[in-house]
Amino acid sequence: MEQYYKLDKWHIIEHGFNPQKNEISESVFSIGNGYMGQRANFEEQYSGSSLQGSYLAGVYYPDKTRVGWWKNGYPSYFAKVLNSTNWIGIDIKINDCILDIAKGTLKDFKRVLNMKDGYLERSFTLVLENNNEIHVNSKRFISMTRGEIGAIHYTITPINFSGEITISPYLDGNVKNTDANYGETFWDEISKKAEPFEGYVMLKTKKLDFNICTYMTYELCKNGEIITPNVELLEKEKFISNTAKISCNKNDKIEIFKYVANTSSRYYEKDELVSITRKLSIKAKNDGFVNLLEEQSNAWKDKWEESDIVIEDDIAAQQGIRFNIFQLNQTYTGKDERLNIGPKGFTGEKYGGSTYWDTEAYCIPFFLSTAEPNVSKNLLLYRYKQLNKAIGNAEKLGFSNGAALYPMVTMNGEECHNEWEITFEEIHRNAAIAYAIYNYVNYTGDKTYIQEYGLEVLIAISRFWAQRVNFSKQKNKYVILGVTGPNEYENNINNNWYTNRMASWTLEYTIKAINYLKESNPDRLMDIMKKVNFKDDEISKWHDIIDNMYYPVCDKLGIFLQQEGYLDKEQILVKDLDKSNLPLNQNWSWDRILRSCFIKQADVLQGLYFLEDEYDINTIKNNFDFYEPRTVHESSLSPCIHSILASKIGNHDKAYEMYLRTSRLDIDNYNNDTCDGCHITSMAGTWMSIVHGFGGLRVRNNKLILNPFIPEHWKSYSFKIRFRGALLKISITNKYVNISNELNKDVIIEVYSKDYKLAGNSNIIIQR
Amino acid sequence: MEQYYKLDKWHIIEHGFNPQKNEISESVFSIGNGYMGQRANFEEQYSGSSLQGSYLAGVYYPDKTRVGWWKNGYPSYFAKVLNSTNWIGIDIKINDCILDIAKGTLKDFKRVLNMKDGYLERSFTLVLENNNEIHVNSKRFISMTRGEIGAIHYTITPINFSGEITISPYLDGNVKNTDANYGETFWDEISKKAEPFEGYVMLKTKKLDFNICTYMTYELCKNGEIITPNVELLEKEKFISNTAKISCNKNDKIEIFKYVANTSSRYYEKDELVSITRKLSIKAKNDGFVNLLEEQSNAWKDKWEESDIVIEDDIAAQQGIRFNIFQLNQTYTGKDERLNIGPKGFTGEKYGGSTYWDTEAYCIPFFLSTAEPNVSKNLLLYRYKQLNKAIGNAEKLGFSNGAALYPMVTMNGEECHNEWEITFEEIHRNAAIAYAIYNYVNYTGDKTYIQEYGLEVLIAISRFWAQRVNFSKQKNKYVILGVTGPNEYENNINNNWYTNRMASWTLEYTIKAINYLKESNPDRLMDIMKKVNFKDDEISKWHDIIDNMYYPVCDKLGIFLQQEGYLDKEQILVKDLDKSNLPLNQNWSWDRILRSCFIKQADVLQGLYFLEDEYDINTIKNNFDFYEPRTVHESSLSPCIHSILASKIGNHDKAYEMYLRTSRLDIDNYNNDTCDGCHITSMAGTWMSIVHGFGGLRVRNNKLILNPFIPEHWKSYSFKIRFRGALLKISITNKYVNISNELNKDVIIEVYSKDYKLAGNSNIIIQR
Known part of the structure; x- marks a missing residue:
């Protein structure tokens, strides 16, 4: 356990760069939209340790599993979520010196996950090995409104030199899975094309014939003006790029806006994939980064409106629950009934992106109340x-x-x-x-x-x-x-x-x-x-x-x-x-x-829950007191159940401890495994820790029941739930429970063993 | 369970060819000499199902095992016994039609393992698809006296035509392991050379750097005279061959004698491997097939002299025990202390040729008494x-x-x-x-x-x-x-x-x-x-x-x-x-x-044994009667222990039933897995079933003890054991126990609870 990121209500902030923690940060700062996801890999080259990861929902590979110790009755394959085309890549050279933050002197590195508006931002100053100093800022997001679209705004400013900056946006299908056995690769090329200011790569999986197409368009700007330099085109196996050389003076602002569409044959006919993907990418470019980001911000505003939990006077707890809600909403939107929720979502290869009992035991309660x-x-x-x-x-x-x-x-x-x-x-x-x-x-x-x-x-x-x-x-x-x-x-x-x-x-x-x-x-x-x-x-x-x-x-x-x-x-x-x-x-x-x-995880306690x-x-109580001290919580699914039961038996300190553990599991890397990806499904358990645990929410005999308490040093907390047509906002302070019914639907609620009838569009304040 | 092979005291005989049983026969008819082993694959091409297998003792591959479900503390590799260069291969064409017994009409197919003299023989008549009819006889063995040498005598007789026979002896290192994961291959070529009437292939393992060299020489004969036609040389990746075209008339006898030496860097310096291997191969050719076979026969005569068990009036039992003793002697000679005894010996890939507890629990007692x-x-x-x-x-x-x-x-x-x-x-x-x-x-x-x-x-x-x-x-x-x-x-x-x-x-x-x-x-x-x-x-x-x-x-x-x-x-x-x-x-x-x-196998009973x-x-008795009816004996190590305990408690019918099961496990394919290879280590258990079981041999307080019985329908049985300098032959009939002490060393033996002192070079007959 460690607190590496800065505490903040709406952001995850890495200030200063620690290469040893880069793979952890790549998981934590992942972005996604239910259709695809992207680890927080860098756009430019990076020679340090990194787990490259770009994933498309439902695109998997039936890996052969019949190794030596195969047993009768085993399935014939192990489903692997596939790392797919690297769409974020932008190679940069500063006067022939490759931009790589592992080389040179790095200053003021900052990586920020803006959960409120749904984007990832990174900035740094670097003195390269050729002593050229530059400032870089990059923003990117995966659109919550346009399932296929990812957009990047990458800015370079020369600080102490005038010279030439070479920019090569590319698409690269030569990707691997780190969990590939015997170096096996999973993709074959179907087609590709590099043209000035655009290009695509289309691949298929070696088995099951999933086709995917990645199309990029981009714009270059110098000091705010679009420029169209001559570009050099490159096509290699599963790879395309453009390369532009831009001469610049000290303090010039060189920008690239890269718009990428990722589609798959799960959603479109194979022979239309290229043309559709191109259209999507061009549309994004025409609409422009600023407008897309505003769309994104509005979409997240709506999400937060529905599912935010607000905690006053406890930044660690507030940051934790928002991170969990943010990641859950990035992973599953409920729009495609063929999809489900992998334990790592789109944040890593592990657990194959497949469906586990996590969905039924942990995620269903979250979606019952929030959707x-x-x-x-x-x-x-x-x-x-x-x-x-x-x-x-x-x-x-x-x-x-x-x-x-x-x-x-x-x-x-x-x-x-x-x-x-x-x-x-x-x-x-x-x-x-x-x-x-x-x-x-x-x-x-x-x-x-x-x-x-x-x-x-x-x-x-x-x-x-x-x-x-x-x-x-x-x-x-x-x-x-x-x-x-x-x-x-x-x-x-x-x-x-x-x-x-x-x-x-x-x-x-x-x-x-x-x-x-x-x-x-x-x-x-x-x-x-x-x-x-x-x-x-x-x-x-x-x-x-x-x-x-x-x-x-x-x-x-x-x-x-x-x-x-x-x-x-x-x-x-x-x-x-x-x-x-x-x-x-x-x-x-x-x-x-x-x-x-x-x-490893609640077992008798899971049943009692x-x-x-x-x-x-x-x-x-007897069972909790016996088993809790023997539990190492090395399953991410464990602390939330312990938190809820601790709330139930009135052990509020333990409930809070377990809440922090579940909500900050990945941010604080409790189990030393966040580098593999975030624990997405258990994040629903975090939500339950507050709503079912602290809030004491139950439904019995068609009646909503609340028995809230508030952790000692919190000023207030509030959450929203949907229940049989009503949308309730429940706020708890030391003094009262405030319930507002935000839709036009009456509802009966039992609070502290007493029934209240709450009419539509009204609210009630109950003294504690 | 099935009795597919003919009963015979000294031979395993397959009469008529059943392609479905070919992989089983390839295991059963395997030959070896403690340094190497060869499954009974055909010399000529065969398009039917076959498990190709040629193995060199101690040459293995550390296969990567870190698959998805790797657990902490696991070893970093899984040792695989490697299928090595195919040295038996001889491609044959009859007037441009490839000889392949899966094609054409096969008659009088016979495959014989001659256990007395230690060679494999095969003969058949085939009407090819071009209607040419030929008769073929092939003999081969792996020398018990020259660790590196294998020799083949292959004879073709045209029956209904005159024309051209093309003979291509070859060495082929393009071999696979069927248990290779993800199609991985294990060998790299170091060098090779095809010259008229000889050639070699030298390979190394991709890991651990085991070098192996395979050198062939050969002679062609027509009607008993050596011929030296022009030969076409071919060198390909890890492959060399000679091709000779021989014109022939009806009833001509065309012969090839192929002499192959297989060496490895476990025994010789790498840079000397080729020259040493060449010398060994040429020496074998100069000595000639007939002399080599006589050497072989004499070597086996000595082996049988020491370790034969003779059973009168029960051919199935006799064939079973000889098959077991034959295979044990083929697998381990005790000459190289770095070697041990893999559960399948040299008869298949399974169990990786590695050492298991089988050695201590089953093989040690066999070698204690027979070596x-x-x-x-x-x-x-x-x-x-x-x-x-x-x-x-x-x-x-x-x-x-x-x-x-x-x-x-x-x-x-x-x-x-x-x-x-x-x-x-x-x-x-x-x-x-x-x-x-x-x-x-x-x-x-x-x-x-x-x-x-x-x-x-x-x-x-x-x-x-x-x-x-x-x-x-x-x-x-x-x-x-x-x-x-x-x-x-x-x-x-x-x-x-x-x-x-x-x-x-x-x-x-x-x-x-x-x-x-x-x-x-x-x-x-x-x-x-x-x-x-x-x-x-x-x-x-x-x-x-x-x-x-x-x-x-x-x-x-x-x-x-x-x-x-x-x-x-x-x-x-x-x-x-x-x-x-x-x-x-x-x-x-x-x-x-x-x-x-x-x-699966004796567990409490193993302890009682x-x-x-x-x-x-x-x-x-109580434990035997409880557990035996619940035991499926799907470990080859099980029936022998049951047989010995059944003997001990006087359940002679069960002892005999279990003896047959252990001794004919592979010949009769009891567990439907002989295709993977023979169960070598349990063969020592078969020997124990007779000697410790029927013979009741024990050693207590430095005294040899015998309590023999004889299965109902046997006329007699005899076995030999070494004990503290004495070599004893023990024969049991219905009437007496005859013990001869064949060396000059006194020994005290307890038979039926009575002590007998037996002077060196004497014998004693004890009434039963």
């Missing part, structure tokens, strides 16, 4: 549409009768990850997908989802659980053997409390859903049951499992046991561990982690 | 020399104070495998290495090994165990968490009975060894203790662990439990499983295998 219901519904439908593939996946593993096992990692419904302990055994993801249905219906009140889509998914998942348990004669109970729970620092364990409980809960909820339809729409129920070939005795089997599921507990400690045998481990607390051991996953071998008592209504406060 | 003690001692020293690397390996995993964890898979003492559940957790291999020291000392009586080498290894391994246990307050016992036992169908389990017991046994034996030296050579002990910085309290800790180790048991069933929780699994017997499920590892996904009760003196016969 129209159709956004969460789209995320649910993503899984509904993949039900047949989930059934096929379960069949591969020996299940039958329509049992579904959703993939742990997927691009298109197929499993595409192959660590056996995760792919085959982290089956709890199935329960999270069922829980998301419950969550959606509970929050929105949209029960039609059950009959239209939800029940089919619930039945298929319940069938999986009913086949996955086995009856232990020794215990006279149903057991679930050989699983990995959310705590991935245990593998292939027996009777993981969380998995057993969520399996049983799924069966309970599915039975409830069937009973609900039995009364509300028996014809539709009949249709579904016929479609899935449902047998009546399935329900009695489910009841038997619910009634006789085994749950490991320790009565003496009053806790649920993470898994059988957990107490045989040497019991050490994280605080008693020498700090040099942390993070464990970078310092300990895997077996040592596995046999230690240390927990999902199903809190079933447990009294003492049970939650 | 001079220095052969087993060399195998022990192989580990002694790698002790520092084993200590380094343990350090990587967080151990200290000189604790050693030997690698699970190694080429040079470094771990080179990376499935975490194996590499990090199959720690029982450490105990097998300790046990081999006990076994060697017990069998040979050579106690000096302890003070010279053994104790250092024992202390280092004991230190590992002492750190690897942890004390469970809950159980008030020491536990060993997170291991994989010999039964690899369970991963990351707690308290594996075998591992716990062998860990404790290692501590006991190490204390015994220390106490022995305390009395016999205290000065040497002092030196060792100083060298390893031994603290006295280490022994008291070891005693505490021995006294308080936790062993999972089921008192009700009277069995040791394979691991904690085993009885929570659904208990099904193999016999009740539909046969379509077998082998499980080809039909079930990994998680399903893991959570089933089915056992090693430590049988500690357990009464009822304990062994």
Whole structure:
């Protein structure tokens, strides 16, 4: 943990350049718009360490995975998010000396992520090796209004010399993935063209035939006037550039405005890609950088209007939550139902840009409250549409009768990850997908989802659980053997409390859903049951499992046991561990982690969070007090759940500590892995820490419930939520809770156990 | 299981060609000589399915393993045995039609492995697509007396035509490994040369710089006379050939004798390789095929003289044991102490040709009895020399104070495998290495090994165990968490009975060894203790662990439990499983295998086999009767142990069934995987099934013990063993046990619990 960036309410600021931290900054200062993303690599050449990254949503590569230790049932590929054409590149020479901030003397380096207006800015002064001194400023953004457009404004000012500046804007498809095995490359060239002041590169993936086109146009200015010098054209394999030489005097202002459109065959016909991309790029150029940036600023103004959380008197906390909200909005816009939310978004290669249970367990609650219901519904439908593939996946593993096992990692419904302990055994993801249905219906009140889509998914998942348990004669109970729970620092364990409980809960909820339809729409129920070939005795089997599921507990400690045998481990607390051991996953071998008592992420606590209504406060407290000191939070998904539960049990200091940890995880590089990319999905958990944790927001029996507290040294905080047609702004101070209903829709809210009816377009102040 | 080859006492015979079984036959008919090996690929072109394989001992490639799911502590490479230059190749054209038995009409195909004389023969008649009919006979062998030499005699007879036969002997280094990831290749050319009637290719590995040279010379004959037609020379990348066109008449006999030397920089200086290899090849040519084959036959005669097992009246059993002994002798000769015994020997790529615990647990007993003690001692020293690397390996995993964890898979003492559940957790291999020291000392009586080498290894391994246990307050016992036992169908389990017991046994034996030296050579002990910085309290800790180790048991069933929780699994017997499920590892996904009760290989039984003196016969029987019906024997190492224990408890039918299974595992392709190569190390287990199982051979308190029985329908069987300077031939019939002492060394033998003193060069007949 370190505080490298300056504290600021609306900006992330790197002041002074630390090459060792460059890859971290490249992640943190990433920009994107839901369709594409770009790490904060430099436009000009840089010979220091850098993770180049430019990503297009949904464009991936099915990497061969059949290495030596392939196991029966593994998927045939591992989906890799691809680093695609470098579109930001502008090579600069100052009197024949290449501009590279790793060489020469750097002064006044500043990198700023402007979250309010949605752009990245960088400036520096450099004395080059030829003693020429220049000042550089670069601004760039990826447009929130024009999905394909990125724009750069790059300015160079000679400070101590007159001479020649050479500017070469380029597009380069000769990019690699650092996670490529055996140096494999992923792109083939289709076509390219360099012309004066424009050019393009069109590529295709070596497999799956994704076509992408990148088109650049640009303008050069000298002291504010457009100039059109002769340019030298260059075409190489997957590469095009223009080169202009500009003579300049001391203090001249040389500018380049580069407008790039990135398109893919996911959105346009292949044979039209070049012409469409060209049009988009030229349109952007014609509209101009200033206007585009104003569009961008307005678009972000609207985003913030809807989703900002304001914290008074705690800049670190304020910066943290805004960074999280900013990154979430950059990653997923809900506009394309084929997309989902990768754990690193567009900020790095890791986790392949694929869909994980993170979406259901962490992101859905965020979008339920901050967007129209159709956004969460789209995320649910993503899984509904993949039900047949989930059934096929379960069949591969020996299940039958329509049992579904959703993939742990997927691009298109197929499993595409192959660590056996995760792919085959982290089956709890199935329960999270069922829980998301419950969550959606509970929050929105949209029960039609059950009959239209939800029940089919619930039945298929319940069938999986009913086949996955086995009856232990020794215990006279149903057991679930050989699983990995959310705590991935245990593998292939027996009777993981969380998995057993969520399996049983799924069966309970599915039975409830069937009973609900039995009364509300028996014809539709009949249709579904016929479609899935449902047998009546399935329900009695489910009841038997619910009634006789085994749950490991320790009565003496009053806790649920993470898994059988957990107490045989040497019991050490994280605080008693020498700090040099942390993070464990970078310092300990895997077996040592596995046999230690240390927990990567909430596991029993995750279950208590999902199903809190079933447990009294003492049970939650006992478990929290036992597990929290053993948890190293090396999953980004961990601290938010701990924060929410700490709020629940009144441990406000711990709730605040965990909030800071989740909200500043990447800014402060807590887990020493931000260089790989930011932890996007857990950012939704950060939001939950405030809204569900500090704010105590719940929905029960169609009623919105709030039980807010305010961290000690905050003056106030406020957040907005959507609930059943209403848009509520909730502000909390030490003295009162102020709720304004900003739309014309009445709503009943329970605050501190008392109901309030809040009419549309009104507000209410409740004394605390 | 299938009986595809003809039963024969001295030969493996394939009569008629089944292309679907070709890769199996290529494994079974492999030839080798301890330095190199060659699968039974065809000399001429073959367009059907084939696994090309030519391997040189100790020449491997450190394949990069850092794929996506790399874990902390993994080794940096996975050692691959390399397919090296194809030296057998002879392209044939019959009047411009390529000879390829996949094309045309094949008649009278016969492939014979002559185990008595040590060569491979193949003959067939083929009507080619141009209707030319030919008869072909090919003989080849790899010399047991000249480590580098392979020789081929290939004969073609035109049956229905006169015309032109084109013969192109070649060397081809453009070979691949089928287990290469991402199509990676492993060889670079250094030099090559094609000259009339000779030529060479010299290559180097892309990493580690192993140089190999392959030199061929050859002669052509027509109707028994040497001919020297003009030859066309060809040199291509890593390839050289000669091409001769020979006009022939019907029934002419066209022959080629090809003599190839294969050398590597492991044995010769790089800059001398070409000239040395040329000399070896020319020498072989000058000596001639007939003489070389006679040498070969004599060498094998000597081998059989020493190690043959003769079984009367059971051809399947006889063929099985000879095949096993033949393959063992082809794989390891004990001449090069840097070599060890890969699980597939030279018969396939799988398992990387590396050293596993197979050597200590299975091969040592074979070599103890069939070779001079220095052969087993060399195998022990192989580990002694790698002790520092084993200590380094343990350090990587967080151990200290000189604790050693030997690698699970190694080429040079470094771990080179990376499935975490194996590499990090199959720690029982450490105990097998300790046990081999006990076994060697017990069998040979050579106690000096302890003070010279053994104790250092024992202390280092004991230190590992002492750190690897942890004390469970809950159980008030020491536990060993997170291991994989010999039964690899369970991963990351707690308290594996075998591992716990062998860990404790290692501590006991190490204390015994220390106490022995305390009395016999205290000065040497002092030196060792100083060298390893031994603290006295280490022994008291070891005693505490021995006294308080936790062993999972089921008192009700009277069995040791394979691991904690085993009885929570659904208990099904193999016999009740539909046969379509077998082998499980080809039909079930990994998680399903893991959570089933089915056992890959003896686990509790392996422990009872090693430590049988500690357990009464009822304990062994109870455990055997419980576990055997749950064992699928999908490890080749399993049936032999079951056979020996079945013999021990008097279950002779099961002992015989398991003997047939182990001895004919590859000939009959029991596990449907012989296509990958033969199971070489388990072949030593086959030998043990007869000698330790049927023969009941043991060594206790420096005395040889025999308790033979004879399988029901056998007339007699006999085997030879070396024991402390004596060479004994032991023959068993229904009526008597005949023991002849073939050397001039007295020996005391206990047979059926009665001691007999057998003078040198005498024999004794004991009534049964």
